[in-house]
Amino acid sequence: MTGLTPPPPSPDQGTPDGTHGRTPDGTRGEHPGLALIPVGEPPQLRADAARNRTRLLEAASQLTARCGAANLTMEAVAAAAGVGKGTVFRRFGDRTGLLLALLDHREQQLQAAFISGPPPLGPGAPAAQRLHAFGPAVIRHERDHHDLILATRTDPLRAYSVPARHLRLTHLGMLLREAGVDGDAELLAHTLLGYLDTTLVHHLAVERGMSLDRLEATWHDLVTRLGAGPAE
Amino acid sequence: MTGLTPPPPSPDQGTPDGTHGRTPDGTRGEHPGLALIPVGEPPQLRADAARNRTRLLEAASQLTARCGAANLTMEAVAAAAGVGKGTVFRRFGDRTGLLLALLDHREQQLQAAFISGPPPLGPGAPAAQRLHAFGPAVIRHERDHHDLILATRTDPLRAYSVPARHLRLTHLGMLLREAGVDGDAELLAHTLLGYLDTTLVHHLAVERGMSLDRLEATWHDLVTRLGAGPAE
DNA sequence: AGTAAAACCGGACCGAGGTCCTGTTTAAAG
DNA sequence: CTTTAAACAGGACCTCGGTCCGGTTTTACT
Incomplete structure (x- = not known):
């Protein structure tokens, strides 16, 4: 007997798969054995x-x-x-886990918007247009929830394992490839996500008083230079 | 009487001006009244x-x-x-201030290298070449001191007011302009700096085992796409 | 040099995050 | 329905970052 206790079974920090296959009361609502995405553990x-x-x-x-x-x-x-x-x-x-769970709940709207919402953010528009629409949508979302998101960033590395980020990353990577952008799609997606990071947006928009127009203009500039044509 | 005490006079979190005009024992070595850079307060x-x-x-x-x-x-x-x-x-x-002061001491080498060191990192080489050299230099530096830097990031917003970041930012902005890159040089510099951020580099290189070559290749790709020609 | 004010040193003290153990509730097996 | 074991609820407890105040040292002024 070592006196060591195994770590808690599965504290949730948002949804592990990032798909929100969960009914409002916190229990799973999916068909048994029909997980389309590898489900980490049954909560x-x-x-x-x-x-x-x-x-x-x-x-x-x-x-x-x-x-x-x-x-x-x-x-x-x-x-x-x-x-x-x-x-x-x-x-x-821990505290961060609680805050992440709170955030996760509020992220659903944004995720739904760019996964299954109407164009140009959602499917139906050409990839280049979706890329251009992605930036402003995320920037506004981050700006609305900056206090919660910032409180989450106490552990700087945790941000990278959050499902929401993974979802955005793969989404951006997919759009980049779909738009015919050559180069390392994964790293370019990381770069774009970095530009949309809450801490940066908050610093520029709130602390330094930069206008959203300017931030969004450079987003379009970046996406264009990466190879996806300008939004016509 | 309110019972409130004024904040401590001037706790240092690294050098306020980012230039390290300080003798090894912690006192200023500059000529009185000859501050080239606005000196916040006399420590x-x-x-x-x-x-x-x-x-x-x-x-x-x-x-x-x-x-x-x-x-x-x-x-x-x-x-x-x-x-x-x-x-x-x-x-x-506070704790972060102490860690920043430690970091500040170790940043001097890197800063000296790209401010007054030999080309292609330092002055003497064309701006485009200096840009290309900047990424790998910073990536390796961040990688060497990742534990200290990560411990610094408890307060996510503080990173943006650190003098070292300011220095890198203005340096990058200057190189971008000098290289004839059109667009919002400041925001593009933020983007490039985001790609070099310690947390991202650590996550990709250490946690996900990505090779430095790959990270550096995309740095060159980014710089090139932003308008500075490839390093010949 | 002597004196007074300001700055500093040091540790006692507080709040909050995180751990651990005990008694209890719940779900599954017979 | 009873039994049994696992999972859970709850609070006491610990650590550490950060604050505050009394005693002491350094500096500036006369």
Whole structure:
């Protein structure tokens, strides 16, 4: 006996597959055995656990709305949800995990927009046009949720394993290839994503007062120079 | 009386002007009233304060070398330097400030290399060639000090006000303009700098095992597409 | 040099993130 | 329906970053 405890089964930091195949109450709604995307682990939550999960997210959402994400304390969330502190950590792993779960919920709209929404952001438009539309959409989204996203970035490396980023990355890579851009599509996608990073956008737009028009103009410039023609 | 204390006079987080006009013992060595660059405040340290500053940096350097920057505790630094905890915070503001001061010391080599070193990185070579040389130099530098840099990124926004970044940014902007690249030089410089960001490089090179060759190849590709011809 | 004010040193103290252990609830097997 | 084991809830506890205040040293002025 070592005294070491195995890590918590599967604290969720957003949806592991980035597809949100989950009903609003936190349980899976997909057909058994029909996972189109490799499902990491079944987050088959027990009834009360699922109930507390939503309570916690609800409480966290209200507290962040009132005091800002930066001032959110785990104890306050636990108290507001009427559960113990350990419960919060068991469910979400750590503070960042809780914040990521909150973010994940709000990312659904954006993801739906560029995966299955109307053109030019969604499918139906040529890849070049979708690329051009992607930047402004993400910039505005990041700007709306900057406090939550920034609070998430305490662990700088975690940002890269977040499913939402993976989704954006593969999406951008696909569009680049589809638009006939030659070169290392994956690294070019990383570059474009870097330009859209919340910390950069916040620094330029909020702290330095740069206009969104200017930021978006350079996005179009970048996409054009990378080989996807200008949006006509 | 409010009970509020004014913030500490001027905790240093690296050199405020990014030029390192400082003698090894921590005092300014420049001529009085001859500041070429707007000097924020005179960090005229008292004798014992300067002595303790170097002791602290020395202790911190040894501790990070032994246990890694992530495991560096302020109390351990204070104890190793033989001073009180409050002294550390008075001098460096917070943990990030201390780490930045450590980093700042190590950045001098890189800065000297691209500001006044030999071509193609330093002056003397055409701007396009200097641009191409800049990426690999920074990537290797970041890779060598990734643990220290990553430990610095606890406050995501702070990275943008660090003098070293400012220096790189203006340097890149200057080279872009000099190379005849049209477009928003400042934002393009931000884009290029984003590609060289430590977190990205670390994620790709260390976590995902990507080769430096591949990273550098795409750097050259980026610089070329931005308008500076390929390095001949 | 003597004196007064400002700056500094040092550690006690606080808050919050994260861990661990104990008693209890839940789901599955018989 | 009973039993049994796993998973969970809850709070006490620890560590560490950051603050605050009393005692002391350094500097500036006369």
